[in-house]
Amino acid sequence: MSRDQHKSNTSDRQTVILDETEITGELVITGADLLLLGKVNGNIKCSGRVIINEGAKVSGNILCDILDLNGTVDGAVKSTLLTLREQGVIRGDVETSGLRIRGGKINITTLRLVSN
Numbered sequence: 001m002s003r004d005q006h007k008s009n010t011s012d013r014q015t016v017i018l019d020e021t022e023i024t025g026e027l028v029i030t031g032a033d034l035l036l037l038g039k040v041n042g043n044i045k046c047s048g049r050v051i052i053n054e055g056a057k058v059s060g061n062i063l064c065d066i067l068d069l070n071g072t073v074d075g076a077v078k079s080t081l082l083t084l085r086e087q088g089v090i091r092g093d094v095e096t097s098g099l100r101i102r103g104g105k106i107n108i109t110t111l112r113l114v115s116n
Contacts, residue, residue: 019055026060034064036071043075050079054087061092 013032017023021038026045033048036056044050044058049066052058056071063078070085076093084090086103093110 017056052088067096 014035015029015032016035017038017040019037022041023039024041026043027034027040029044029046029048031047034044034046034050036050036052036058038056040058040060043060044062044064046062046064048064049068050062050064051068052071052073054070058071058073058075061075061077062073065079066081066083067077067079068083068085069088069090071087072089072091074091076095077090078095080096081098081100082094082096083100084102088103093112095112095114097114099111099113
């Protein structure tokens with residue numbers, strides 16, 4: 001196996017959206033993780049990990065490898081692993097291979113657990 005095949009699914013690079021920032025439109029991130037402190041009005045597609053901090057909000061769908069949620073998502077989520085933290089809120093459908101609940105409020109229309 002090559003060295004790249006042993007790497008974790010998270011990137012050494014990170015895109016940060018600060019808490020004063022609000023983005024409208026589709027957000028596509030390749031080769032980096034996303035740390036969201038602000039707001040996104042639109043869909044997010046990320047090849048790595050998406051971290052949504054407390055107070056951050058997404059109004060749209062999220063497609064990513066790993067989602068670590070401590071903010072709010074109003075939309076569908078599709079990820080390999082979803083961690084829902086204490087302040088995390090999901091309002092929409094969820095499809096994931098792994099689910100960790102550390103608290104949070106779940107208002108999921110449909111939860112679909114799939115195998116890898």
